């Protein structure tokens with residue numbers, strides 16, 4: 325069984341002069357433990373695809389089944405709850421609540437899940453340690469560098485114990501050293517904890533780190549290779 | 553955690569929040585103080601009325617008022633009842649009065665008056681009418697048939713201390729009787745209407761003129777404590793089932809209307825203040841929501857449901873309003889308590905105030921329940937104020953908010 329399974333997934337934006345087929349009949353299967361990059365030129369539909377898989381956007385046609393659940397059949401509040409408990413998100417920026425510290429940001433999602441305090445405290449500290457931020461737990465996002473903020477976002481995404489983590493261009497705003505660092509952490513979490521990561525990127529060095537690379541063009545999968 | 557977030561969010565824009573909080577604090581401060589001011593006036597008015605006019609409890613013949621104060625309806629056993637009451641544990645003083653409607657005439661003019669026959673000594677203790685004498689003396693300096701008239705009446709009749717006046721009234725046997733009196737003193741209360749229509753004479757002398765068998769038409773009772781009123785009224789109603797026993801609120805129901813009406817006026821007044829403040833809060837919260845689109849979108853994306861999102865906005869509004877509200881209430885409390893002791897001189901308006909029976913110094917006061925009521929209004933206000941900004945937040949689509957990232 326696949327973690328993610330899409331069939332003939334399409335998204336058409338019909339609000340301009342000509343309809344845009346942002347995602348056009350995508351059949352995609354993602355297995356557990358994957359470390360997969362979605363690549364392709366700008367406008368090829370990476371964000372649209374990830375948003376639909378993450379239950380943030382609804383398809384115009386086709387189905388997305390996550391862990392056996394059909395997302396397109398869920399109502400809005402059901403979807404929010406599903407996202408909370410099954411999907412981790414790392415965005416390009418604005419991932420964190422500005423008024424909360426690294427520790428509180430990571431803990432926040434577990435509070436939404438109503439996890440007991442003991443579990444929260446232990447998990448937050450171990451996750452921040454894993455992303456190398458043990459000495460920054462009481463810092464607010466504004467006191468952290470871009471790379472550090474993204475690492476908090478990864479810790480936050482993992483805190484919820486999701487089925488998989490979606491990251492849309494997580495390194496786009498980072499310098500190459502921070503980008504490599506973030507990728508190292510993600511790769512290690514994938515290997516050691518078995519966390520499934522699906523991320524989109526333009527960065528060749530990031531692409532090189534992925535085990536599977538799916539290339540999109542005009543909303544269609546044109547290449548799907550598994551490397552090393 | 554939501555409280556923590558809301559609290560810190562408020563201080564993200566220190567100046568903006570401080571402005572709203574100050575506005576709320578000032579609005580409530582003014583509102584609470586004005587409430588205290590008006591309730592102070594009313595309380596004083598009530599005190600004046602009770603202390604110098606109606607006393608706490610009055611006893612009459614059951615038909616006395618119905619029969620238009622006909623002198624035939626005096627209190628049977630009035631003298632004994634008055635004696636008994638004066639030694640009752642709840643009672644401070646009692647005063648029995650012989651009352652008749654009549655005319656007062658001077659060389660210049662005539663005027664309709666209520667002639668009140670009193671025992672000067674006890675009446676002085678009960679209503680303090682002796683302190684209201686501004687010219688002449690309280691039943692002194694005139695040997696027989698002394699009379700006390702109000703200043704307004706004295707002016708109207710053009711009479712002075714020691715002037716002779718003639719009282720005309722009906723004897724209990726139906727004959728119209730006239731008797732000469734001499735002005736011993738001129739009094740002035742806070743109520744000029746009262747001064748114009750009431751005169752005091754000695755009840756023993758007056759009884760001889762209207763009918764020896766009359767006891768009292770009215771027994772007024774001043775209790776040791778204002779709080780005894782309900783207990784005492786109930787007790788005497790049980791003790792004298794054949795008589796009309798009334799407490800001050802039954803005698804002057806107008807007083808109750810005054811308090812009730814003031815309650816309503818103040819409620820409307822506060823609501824208007826609140827409404828004005830609400831626009832300020834709505835505006836601030838709307839700004840707070842709109843500038844946080846991405847953050848709120850992110851929160852919905854990672855799994856914060858609409859209920860919690862709305863709660864967060866509501867909480868932020870509540871805290872904002874309550875901080876301001878609390879400051880306003882405390883400032884209001886302090887000023888009211890300060891002036892409750894010191895008093896506010898409203899001397900400039902004194903002429904106008906006195907004519908309707910108000911004192912010239914106001915001692916503001918406000919019962920605890922009005923503070924609680926105001927605090928509750930602030931809470932309700934914040935809930936209303938958060939509806940629109942909250943709706944805006946709920947309408948956000950996470951994808952669109954995220955796209956802007």
Ligand SMILES: Nc1ncnc2c1ncn2[C@@H]1O[C@H](COP(=O)(O)OP(=O)(O)OP(=O)(O)O)[C@@H](O)[C@H]1O
Nearest residue numbers: 337339344346364365366367368369370371372373
């Ligand atoms: N809300 C929208 N309304 C209309 N068209 C849209 C909307 N969002 C995206 N598109 C279009 O859909 C197509 C795919 O966009 P998408 O953002 O998924 O591409 P992408 O691969 O993520 O690009 P990039 O690498 O620049 O992030 C583009 O042509 C884009 O213009």
Ligand SMILES: [Mg+2]
Nearest residue numbers: 370371372492
């Ligand atoms: Mg994109």
